[in-house]
């Protein structure tokens with residue numbers, strides 16, 4: 001066979017002196033890098049994706065995975081990946097796919113924003129001694145409420161509030177479908193969401209019956225493929241999300257290959273086993289904002305008026321689009337920045353389309369305020385939220401809550417190797433191969449995800465305390481407590497943030 | 503929505519009194535009370551608000567206007583004459599005070615919007631608010647610092663005693679008084695920046711620093727308020743105007759939006775009340791004033807004192823017959839009411855509401 005001219009990215013190596021021939025690496029690698037050669041482990045290093053499963057499971061620490069030191073001659077214009085991708089395309093004639101969010105060094109504005117703290121003139125608050133409130137309600141709020149006093153002098157609400165999703169803290173799990181991730185991975189999300197008082201999102205893969213017990217903590221999604229959608233499904237969670245786009249692949253549909261559609265996935269999606277699950281690029285009944293309005297209200301009618309979220313990719317015109325979505329009746333606008341993850345997307349799309357989430361939050365929050373409709377919908381920000389600090393900054397810019405996916409998968413073992421589209425994930429996350437998914441014990445890994453969410457909860461409380469505020473709503477949209485470092489005037493202007501020192 | 507502003511920060515002392523039976527008392531009382539707390543200010547700002555001081559002009563909005571640029575006077579007066587019936591125009595009476603070398607030109611106008619200006623269905627209060635917003639944000643050099651009926655504020659750069667003498671406070675008689683001395687940490691003295699801050703009948707004195715200011719400001723801007731002073735007091739005043747006057751919420755409930763009860767407390771309430779307060783917090787989350795504050799606000803019907811939700815600034819209240827007193831320090835009350843019937847320290851977030859009979 002013609003040897004690929006695209007050199008391997010990684011060199012998997014085994015120290016044959018340390019190796020005790022236990023063959024665990026052969027068992028653990030989802031990509032089939034290792035095989036047994038009779039007296040030693042053979043290595044097909046060009047298949048290695050550096051997921052580090054073998055490294056963690058080698059009892060003797062005999063394994064090292066190196067970035068291949070053999071590179072093309074250094075060239076500031078023709079980078080390693082440019083040349084390598086051309087060679088791969090020359091060999092395959094196809095569109096190179098990828099998983100996870102873009103790894104190109106675009107500026108990350110979160111890293112240029114700093115949060116304020118109190119000194120003297122306003123005291124900071126100790127979250128260990130004083131209550132600190134993170135509770136968040138997502139959904140449409142009226143611009144004012146009316147009350148009546150009952151005969152005992154207690155206030156009563158005159159008109160009922162629109163339905164709200166209650167979160168114990170302003171964090172939730174982003175949509176990831178059964179199919180793109182394993183059922184066990186979805187169970188981890190569901191268990192953790194329930195335990196933490198937040199929500200997960202089914203993605204567009206329908207709802208597996210094993211998740212029914214978690215309905216109070218689930219948002220069901222309706223996307224262009226309409227997989228698994230029926231009245232029961234729409235009513236199965238606390239809210240319904242219409243997916244228009246995804247940050248990693250704005251304007252692009254989805255393609256779950258038939259190999260990733262075993263019986264269980266097929267049942268949840270209501271499609272035949274082994275057929276490709278194609279999600280068209282647009283929803284074929286939404287070609288305009290009026291169409292979206294009709295779908296929003298059709299769903300509301302079908303669900304006795306549960307909150308409806310509309311998820312869009314952050315694109316250049318995001319502010320105007322979001323305003324239209326709010327006017328079309330959505331209760332929540334979910335903004336997915338271009339750094340957001342994906343199970344599978346063309347690399348060229350992932351790396352070059354859309355805008356960062358930071359700009360999108362600022363632009364949308366500003367626009368909705370200018371139009372006096374900020375109360376009409378909550379804003380969820382997603383796409384590259386790596387820490388509680390990112391979450392706090394997103395909220396200060398104007399988001400009601402953030403959604404995390406990659407972060408959640410990392411707690412399950414994911415190393416962001418970016419090869420989710422292959423269906424071989426050694427960690428049992430983005431695969432349907434039973435021998436791989438069996439590794440991901442939902443109970444065990446949920447514990448880790450719960451730990452993470454609780455850690456962020458504590459960190460957010462510390463941040464609020466340092467800011468001298470004790471409720472998350474006082475951080476939301478409070479850009480006065482952010483400062484930019486190393487940002488140009490125009491960017492500061494778009495973010496509505498002053499430079500440090502002012 | 504400009505974000506390139508420098509917020510105004512200051513510490514302070516405040517005091518207030520009300521006679522529920524509308525018995526009017528001289529301003530000398532409140533001056534005495536405020537002057538006891540001289541160490542809470544640094545001589546860079548003091549002011550007074552009084553209700554019931556213009557009984558003969560009670561039907562007219564009393565505009566107190568300061569002109570840093572006297573040249574603006576004609577423009578403002580032209581605007582007023584074009585849109586209002588102007589019953590009376592006069593300089594605010596002042597007395598020479600050694601420590602106060604310069605002061606802006608201080609005028610007062612008793613006015614009523616012309617009928618034809620209200621033709622579009624806009625209420626006269628809203629009309630006045632628009633006028634005040636417009637002059638204060640657009641004129642540059644003219645500033646309306648009081649605009650209520652039968653009430654007025656008097657304030658400037660100086661210590662409490664000097665400002666009182668300058669404005670001849672002891673010559674006014676009112677049934678509600680509030681007063682304020684200021685400790686600004688970052689602003690050059692500007693007369694308009696002193697407290698009380700007033701809009702229509704609302705007058706606010708405030709001690710503290712509202713750490714949620716950024717979102718409070720942006721929230722108010724969504725409803726058309728223009729925050730030109732960049733003080734917490736201004737934000738608090740507009741917030742009360744929005745909630746109480748425009749949204750029709752009672753004073754008590756509005757206080758629960760500004761210093762919201764904790765969720766833990768709300769969750770433990772009886773169902774109907776829990777539902778109401780949950781809705782209040784959901785709707786008015788951006789109106790929550792978070793951070794240390796004590797506020798006194800006077801309005802046409804009474805005086806209210808309120809603390810932040812964990813009481814990070816002092817507030818003491820006392821009653822004596824028909825009088826209710828509220829101040830930063832008990833000593834400031836005892837200075838003018840040595841034997842109160844009752845003295846107490848209001849709990850965090852729980853308003854003290856005293857209403858005129």
Ligand code: SF4
Nearest residue numbers: 029048049051052054
């Ligand atoms: S388990 Fe992962 S790191 Fe190890 S050889 Fe296989 S692909 Fe490479």
Ligand code: SF4
Nearest residue numbers: 414417418419420425
């Ligand atoms: S989910 Fe699996 S395949 Fe995808 S990036 Fe993580 S480790 Fe790699």
